Amino acid sequence: MSEAGKSLDILGVKPVADAVKTVTDGSVQGISALLSRICLPAAEEFGLLWRDKVSHWRARNAAKMAAHAARILDKDTSADKLSAHPRLVFKTIEDSSWTDDDVVLSLWAGLLASSCTESGNDESNLMFINLLSQLTSSQVRIIQYACENTKVYQSPSGWIMPSDLKIEAVDVALITKVSDMHQLDRELDHLRHLGLIEAGFDINTTEADITPTALALQLYVRSQGYVGSPIAYFELHGPVEMKNPSDLRQDIYSSIIDDEK
Structure with missing residues (x-):
């Protein structure tokens, strides 16, 4: 850090902020990896929208959900042929990021995984996504x-x-x-x-x-x-x-x- 930077960082918070940014960037990259696999348009939009705006807490929650969804998809032998509608993917990522409850995140992960179909155009999970978003x-x-x-x-x-x-x-x-x-x-x-x-x-x-x-x-x-x-x-x-x-x-x-x- 430059001398000027040190003089401004009176409370010594910059190293902490840098660490949080690193973790957040890593979480966003993890989510983007899954989205690139199941919905490229959503991956591109997600990267642009969230990389600078999403909080560490929300990014961590969404990343945990995405990792769980990836594990579910990995059990499907035809997973490489599956994709999800961008509307469902983005709403699932957005809504799931507001909870750190593992039980709730596991349900969000399941909904994301079951949104993946061979056509990639199935929107039938939207009603379930909307329902889950209303539950405590x-x-x-x-x-x-x-x-x-x-x-x-x-x-x-x-x-x-x-x-x-x-x-x-x-x-x-x-x-x-x-x-x-x-x-x-x-x-x-x-x-x-x-x-x-x-x-x-x-x-x-x-x-x-x-x-x-x-x-x-x-x-x-x-x-x-x-x-x-x-x-x-x-x-x-x-x-x-x-x-x-x-x-x-x-x-x-x-x-x-x-x-x-």
Whole structure:
């Protein structure tokens, strides 16, 4: 650093700023590498728009999401033939960069991966991208839990259908790590408003109906990076059998304790 530069850097922050810029530039390059692979126009626009304007925090989040999406795509033997519509790619990068929650980022990664098709013109994931962008991390955990713990079946006419899933308020609190019951009530109300769960809290009890809708199941499947039929997805992976309430509560509690260690 020049003598003039040293005299101006009274607090000695320039080395820190330079380090942050280096990390940010590296994150942007990592994202650009994936975009160059699946959507060249988005890669070019992204590089121009974000290289100087994106914060280190957002770049790191987006880079983590992109790396996860790349790992999902690497499992597909035809990945080199897949690409995604620029509209979906840019919106996924933009919206995912605003969270550092690993659970939420994993769903964004799945949506980006499932946006990749051989034609590159499929915009069907846009509805799921818009839905996920409206969810809090607590709501994401509720949807993930509901879709992984309901029994899924196919209706006589061929539609995907869930079985009823009801749990106690304390279990909702353990799943979301939110202890404010009124906040949880709002969270469930919002999920119901978005058409992702059937009901919410029973006004006469502390029981919550978190049965996922068919739309929620389809959102979940796409957020796992799967682009086929949701019926096929659940047949391949199998619905999770519900445990009795006491065992279920212990499993949730143990998971939270492990996360805090």
